[in-house]
Amino acid sequence: MTAVLIDGKAFAARVRAEVAGHVARLKADHGLTPGLAVVLVGEDPASQVYVGAKGKQTVEVGMASFEHKLPAETSEADLLALIRRLNDDPEVHGILVQLPLPSHLNSDLVINAIDPAKDVDGFHISNVGRLGTGQKSMVPCTPLGCLMMLRDHLGKLAGLNAVVVGRSNIVGKPMAQLLLGDSCTVTIAHSRTKDLAAVCRGADILVAAVGRPEMITGDYVKPGATVIDVGINRIQRDGKSKLVGDVDFASAVQVAGAITPVPGGVGPMTIACLLANTLTACCRANG
Numbered sequence: 001m002t003a004v005l006i007d008g009k010a011f012a013a014r015v016r017a018e019v020a021g022h023v024a025r026l027k028a029d030h031g032l033t034p035g036l037a038v039v040l041v042g043e044d045p046a047s048q049v050y051v052g053a054k055g056k057q058t059v060e061v062g063m064a065s066f067e068h069k070l071p072a073e074t075s076e077a078d079l080l081a082l083i084r085r086l087n088d089d090p091e092v093h094g095i096l097v098q099l100p101l102p103s104h105l106n107s108d109l110v111i112n113a114i115d116p117a118k119d120v121d122g123f124h125i126s127n128v129g130r131l132g133t134g135q136k137s138m139v140p141c142t143p144l145g146c147l148m149m150l151r152d153h154l155g156k157l158a159g160l161n162a163v164v165v166g167r168s169n170i171v172g173k174p175m176a177q178l179l180l181g182d183s184c185t186v187t188i189a190h191s192r193t194k195d196l197a198a199v200c201r202g203a204d205i206l207v208a209a210v211g212r213p214e215m216i217t218g219d220y221v222k223p224g225a226t227v228i229d230v231g232i233n234r235i236q237r238d239g240k241s242k243l244v245g246d247v248d249f250a251s252a253v254q255v256a257g258a259i260t261p262v263p264g265g266v267g268p269m270t271i272a273c274l275l276a277n278t279l280t281a282c283c284r285a286n287g
Protein backbone atom coordinates (compact mmCIF):
# COMPACT_ATOMS: atom_id res chain seq x y z
CA MET A 1 0.00 0.00 0.00
CA THR A 2 1.30 3.48 -0.73
CA ALA A 3 0.10 6.60 1.05
CA VAL A 4 -2.32 9.22 -0.23
CA LEU A 5 -0.47 12.44 -1.10
CA ILE A 6 -1.69 15.54 0.71
CA ASP A 7 -1.44 18.27 -1.92
CA GLY A 8 -0.40 21.45 -0.07
CA LYS A 9 0.02 23.36 -3.32
CA ALA A 10 -3.61 22.86 -4.34
CA PHE A 11 -4.87 23.47 -0.77
CA ALA A 12 -2.85 26.71 -0.54
CA ALA A 13 -4.32 27.87 -3.87
CA ARG A 14 -7.83 27.34 -2.42
CA VAL A 15 -6.94 29.29 0.75
CA ARG A 16 -5.48 32.16 -1.32
CA ALA A 17 -8.61 32.25 -3.51
CA GLU A 18 -10.79 32.49 -0.38
CA VAL A 19 -8.59 35.25 1.04
CA ALA A 20 -8.74 37.12 -2.30
CA GLY A 21 -12.55 36.92 -2.24
CA HIS A 22 -12.68 38.41 1.28
CA VAL A 23 -10.19 41.14 0.32
CA ALA A 24 -12.32 42.12 -2.70
CA ARG A 25 -15.43 42.37 -0.48
CA LEU A 26 -13.58 44.43 2.17
CA LYS A 27 -12.54 46.86 -0.57
CA ALA A 28 -15.96 47.07 -2.21
CA ASP A 29 -18.04 47.27 0.99
CA HIS A 30 -15.72 49.13 3.38
CA GLY A 31 -13.02 50.77 1.23
CA LEU A 32 -10.41 48.79 3.20
CA THR A 33 -7.22 47.22 1.79
CA PRO A 34 -5.36 44.86 4.13
CA GLY A 35 -1.64 45.69 4.21
CA LEU A 36 1.34 43.49 5.10
CA ALA A 37 4.78 44.92 5.93
CA VAL A 38 7.72 42.53 5.60
CA VAL A 39 11.07 43.54 7.08
CA LEU A 40 14.26 41.86 5.86
CA VAL A 41 17.60 42.73 7.46
CA GLY A 42 20.67 41.62 5.50
CA GLU A 43 21.11 39.48 2.42
CA ASP A 44 20.55 35.87 3.50
CA PRO A 45 19.73 34.18 0.14
CA ALA A 46 17.00 31.86 1.48
CA SER A 47 15.34 34.77 3.31
CA GLN A 48 15.43 36.86 0.13
CA VAL A 49 13.58 34.09 -1.74
CA TYR A 50 10.93 33.78 1.02
CA VAL A 51 10.42 37.54 1.28
CA GLY A 52 10.10 37.85 -2.52
CA ALA A 53 7.45 35.09 -2.57
CA LYS A 54 5.54 36.70 0.32
CA GLY A 55 5.45 40.11 -1.41
CA LYS A 56 4.32 38.60 -4.73
CA GLN A 57 1.49 36.55 -3.22
CA THR A 58 0.36 39.46 -1.02
CA VAL A 59 -0.20 41.57 -4.14
CA GLU A 60 -1.84 38.66 -6.00
CA VAL A 61 -4.63 38.41 -3.39
CA GLY A 62 -5.26 42.15 -3.64
CA MET A 63 -3.50 43.27 -0.47
CA ALA A 64 -0.95 46.07 -0.12
CA SER A 65 2.65 44.89 0.30
CA PHE A 66 5.22 47.08 2.05
CA GLU A 67 8.76 45.69 1.78
CA HIS A 68 11.51 47.10 3.98
CA LYS A 69 14.95 45.79 3.03
CA LEU A 70 17.60 47.01 5.44
CA PRO A 71 21.39 46.54 5.35
CA ALA A 72 22.91 43.76 7.50
CA GLU A 73 24.62 46.34 9.73
CA THR A 74 21.33 48.09 10.67
CA SER A 75 21.35 49.05 14.36
CA GLU A 76 18.80 47.72 16.82
CA ALA A 77 17.63 51.30 17.49
CA ASP A 78 16.94 51.88 13.78
CA LEU A 79 15.07 48.59 13.43
CA LEU A 80 12.98 49.30 16.54
CA ALA A 81 12.19 52.78 15.19
CA LEU A 82 10.92 51.22 11.93
CA ILE A 83 8.74 48.78 13.88
CA ARG A 84 7.26 51.66 15.91
CA ARG A 85 6.41 53.47 12.66
CA LEU A 86 4.75 50.33 11.24
CA ASN A 87 2.85 49.79 14.51
CA ASP A 88 1.44 53.33 14.18
CA ASP A 89 0.66 53.11 10.45
CA PRO A 90 -3.08 52.50 9.90
CA GLU A 91 -2.42 51.09 6.41
CA VAL A 92 -0.28 48.31 7.87
CA HIS A 93 -2.34 45.51 9.44
CA GLY A 94 0.36 42.84 9.57
CA ILE A 95 4.08 43.06 10.34
CA LEU A 96 6.57 40.25 9.71
CA VAL A 97 10.27 40.50 10.55
CA GLN A 98 12.04 37.76 8.60
CA LEU A 99 14.16 35.48 10.78
CA PRO A 100 16.97 34.76 11.38
CA LEU A 101 18.17 38.29 12.12
CA PRO A 102 21.89 39.13 11.97
CA SER A 103 23.55 38.08 15.25
CA HIS A 104 24.04 41.62 16.64
CA LEU A 105 20.25 42.05 16.81
CA ASN A 106 18.20 40.62 19.69
CA SER A 107 15.36 38.73 17.98
CA ASP A 108 13.21 38.48 21.13
CA LEU A 109 13.44 42.22 21.72
CA VAL A 110 12.61 43.00 18.09
CA ILE A 111 9.68 40.55 17.84
CA ASN A 112 8.23 41.76 21.13
CA ALA A 113 8.32 45.36 19.85
CA ILE A 114 5.68 44.47 17.24
CA ASP A 115 2.10 45.38 18.17
CA PRO A 116 0.66 41.92 19.10
CA ALA A 117 -2.46 42.70 17.04
CA LYS A 118 -0.22 43.11 13.94
CA ASP A 119 2.03 40.13 14.76
CA VAL A 120 0.93 37.92 11.84
CA ASP A 121 3.74 35.44 12.62
CA GLY A 122 2.27 34.81 16.09
CA PHE A 123 5.76 35.04 17.62
CA HIS A 124 5.12 37.90 20.10
CA ILE A 125 5.27 36.62 23.67
CA SER A 126 1.69 37.71 24.28
CA ASN A 127 0.44 35.67 21.29
CA VAL A 128 2.52 32.68 22.44
CA GLY A 129 0.90 32.95 25.88
CA ARG A 130 -2.56 33.39 24.43
CA LEU A 131 -2.16 30.29 22.22
CA GLY A 132 -0.91 28.29 25.21
CA THR A 133 -3.90 29.31 27.31
CA GLY A 134 -6.52 28.85 24.60
CA GLN A 135 -7.24 32.56 24.11
CA LYS A 136 -7.82 34.23 20.75
CA SER A 137 -4.37 34.90 19.26
CA MET A 138 -2.36 35.17 16.08
CA VAL A 139 -1.28 31.60 15.26
CA PRO A 140 2.15 30.88 13.68
CA CYS A 141 1.70 30.25 9.96
CA THR A 142 3.52 26.94 9.42
CA PRO A 143 1.82 25.02 12.25
CA LEU A 144 -1.52 26.59 11.28
CA GLY A 145 -1.05 25.31 7.71
CA CYS A 146 -0.22 21.83 9.05
CA LEU A 147 -3.33 21.83 11.26
CA MET A 148 -5.54 22.86 8.33
CA MET A 149 -4.21 19.98 6.22
CA LEU A 150 -4.68 17.50 9.09
CA ARG A 151 -8.28 18.61 9.71
CA ASP A 152 -9.00 18.51 6.01
CA HIS A 153 -7.63 14.99 5.65
CA LEU A 154 -8.71 13.41 8.95
CA GLY A 155 -11.76 15.42 10.04
CA LYS A 156 -11.88 15.50 13.85
CA LEU A 157 -8.49 14.94 15.49
CA ALA A 158 -9.78 14.32 19.04
CA GLY A 159 -8.17 11.36 20.80
CA LEU A 160 -5.49 10.74 18.17
CA ASN A 161 -1.87 10.24 19.24
CA ALA A 162 0.24 13.04 17.78
CA VAL A 163 4.04 13.10 17.88
CA VAL A 164 5.79 16.33 16.94
CA VAL A 165 9.50 15.82 16.27
CA GLY A 166 11.22 19.16 16.91
CA ARG A 167 10.83 21.73 19.67
CA SER A 168 11.41 25.07 17.92
CA ASN A 169 9.43 28.16 18.89
CA ILE A 170 8.43 28.65 15.24
CA VAL A 171 7.05 25.17 14.54
CA GLY A 172 7.40 22.40 17.15
CA LYS A 173 6.01 24.10 20.26
CA PRO A 174 3.08 25.93 18.61
CA MET A 175 2.25 22.79 16.58
CA ALA A 176 1.98 20.83 19.83
CA GLN A 177 -0.28 23.53 21.33
CA LEU A 178 -2.57 23.48 18.30
CA LEU A 179 -2.87 19.67 18.34
CA LEU A 180 -3.58 19.78 22.08
CA GLY A 181 -6.26 22.39 21.33
CA ASP A 182 -7.85 19.83 18.99
CA SER A 183 -7.78 17.24 21.82
CA CYS A 184 -4.93 15.09 20.52
CA THR A 185 -2.66 13.26 22.95
CA VAL A 186 0.56 15.08 22.18
CA THR A 187 4.21 14.10 22.55
CA ILE A 188 7.02 16.53 21.71
CA ALA A 189 10.08 14.51 20.70
CA HIS A 190 13.49 15.86 19.72
CA SER A 191 17.10 14.99 19.01
CA ARG A 192 17.65 13.79 22.62
CA THR A 193 14.54 11.59 22.79
CA LYS A 194 15.38 7.98 23.67
CA ASP A 195 14.35 5.46 21.00
CA LEU A 196 12.84 8.10 18.78
CA ALA A 197 11.70 5.52 16.21
CA ALA A 198 9.58 3.69 18.82
CA VAL A 199 8.06 6.98 20.04
CA CYS A 200 7.22 7.96 16.46
CA ARG A 201 5.69 4.53 15.75
CA GLY A 202 3.06 5.34 18.39
CA ALA A 203 1.82 8.29 16.33
CA ASP A 204 -1.43 8.45 14.39
CA ILE A 205 -0.22 11.92 13.38
CA LEU A 206 3.53 12.40 12.90
CA VAL A 207 4.83 15.93 12.34
CA ALA A 208 8.52 16.11 11.38
CA ALA A 209 10.16 19.47 12.08
CA VAL A 210 13.72 18.61 13.05
CA GLY A 211 15.68 20.22 10.22
CA ARG A 212 17.60 17.03 9.40
CA PRO A 213 17.30 15.79 5.82
CA GLU A 214 15.39 12.50 5.46
CA MET A 215 15.93 11.50 9.09
CA ILE A 216 12.43 10.04 9.61
CA THR A 217 12.43 6.81 7.65
CA GLY A 218 9.59 4.33 7.06
CA ASP A 219 10.47 2.36 10.19
CA TYR A 220 9.53 5.43 12.30
CA VAL A 221 6.01 5.38 10.83
CA LYS A 222 2.99 3.48 12.17
CA PRO A 223 1.14 1.78 9.29
CA GLY A 224 -1.66 4.07 8.12
CA ALA A 225 -0.39 7.17 10.02
CA THR A 226 -0.70 10.70 8.64
CA VAL A 227 2.78 12.18 8.14
CA ILE A 228 3.35 15.94 7.86
CA ASP A 229 6.84 16.88 6.70
CA VAL A 230 7.80 20.45 7.66
CA GLY A 231 11.45 20.12 6.61
CA ILE A 232 12.91 22.01 3.67
CA ASN A 233 16.53 20.93 3.21
CA ARG A 234 18.71 21.48 0.18
CA ILE A 235 21.04 18.55 -0.47
CA GLN A 236 23.36 17.40 -3.23
CA ARG A 237 22.46 14.03 -4.78
CA ASP A 238 23.89 12.48 -7.93
CA GLY A 239 25.67 15.79 -8.57
CA LYS A 240 22.39 17.71 -8.47
CA SER A 241 20.91 20.14 -5.94
CA LYS A 242 17.61 18.82 -4.56
CA LEU A 243 15.01 19.86 -1.96
CA VAL A 244 14.12 17.14 0.53
CA GLY A 245 12.12 17.07 3.74
CA ASP A 246 12.90 15.73 7.21
CA VAL A 247 11.09 12.54 6.16
CA ASP A 248 12.64 9.92 3.89
CA PHE A 249 9.75 10.06 1.44
CA ALA A 250 10.62 6.88 -0.50
CA SER A 251 10.39 4.61 2.55
CA ALA A 252 7.70 6.53 4.51
CA VAL A 253 5.26 6.58 1.58
CA GLN A 254 5.17 2.76 1.69
CA VAL A 255 3.95 2.72 5.30
CA ALA A 256 1.95 5.91 5.92
CA GLY A 257 -1.74 6.33 5.19
CA ALA A 258 -1.19 9.90 3.98
CA ILE A 259 1.89 12.10 3.59
CA THR A 260 2.84 15.62 2.50
CA PRO A 261 5.48 15.79 -0.24
CA VAL A 262 8.48 18.17 -0.30
CA PRO A 263 8.21 20.42 -2.21
CA GLY A 264 4.46 20.99 -2.60
CA GLY A 265 3.30 20.09 0.90
CA VAL A 266 3.62 22.32 3.95
CA GLY A 267 5.70 25.03 2.21
CA PRO A 268 2.93 26.65 0.10
CA MET A 269 0.53 26.55 3.06
CA THR A 270 2.82 28.76 5.18
CA ILE A 271 2.45 31.84 2.96
CA ALA A 272 -1.26 31.16 2.40
CA CYS A 273 -1.73 31.22 6.20
CA LEU A 274 0.31 34.41 6.45
CA LEU A 275 -2.16 36.06 4.06
CA ALA A 276 -5.10 34.64 6.03
CA ASN A 277 -3.58 36.02 9.27
CA THR A 278 -3.13 39.45 7.65
CA LEU A 279 -6.79 39.43 6.61
CA THR A 280 -7.78 38.43 10.16
CA ALA A 281 -5.64 41.24 11.63
CA CYS A 282 -7.27 43.77 9.27
CA CYS A 283 -10.79 42.59 10.16
CA ARG A 284 -10.05 42.67 13.91
CA ALA A 285 -8.51 46.16 13.66
CA ASN A 286 -11.63 47.46 11.92
CA GLY A 287 -14.18 45.79 14.15
Ligand code: GUN
Binding pocket: 096, 097, 098, 099, 100, 121, 141, 142, 170
Ligand atom coordinates in the same frame (compact mmCIF):
# COMPACT_ATOMS: atom_id res chain seq x y z
N1 GUN B 1 12.07 32.25 8.94
C1 GUN B 1 11.74 30.97 8.67
N2 GUN B 1 10.41 30.77 8.85
C2 GUN B 1 9.90 31.96 9.24
C3 GUN B 1 8.59 32.39 9.56
O1 GUN B 1 7.60 31.63 9.55
N3 GUN B 1 8.47 33.70 9.88
C4 GUN B 1 9.54 34.55 9.93
N4 GUN B 1 9.32 35.81 10.30
N5 GUN B 1 10.77 34.18 9.65
C5 GUN B 1 10.95 32.89 9.28
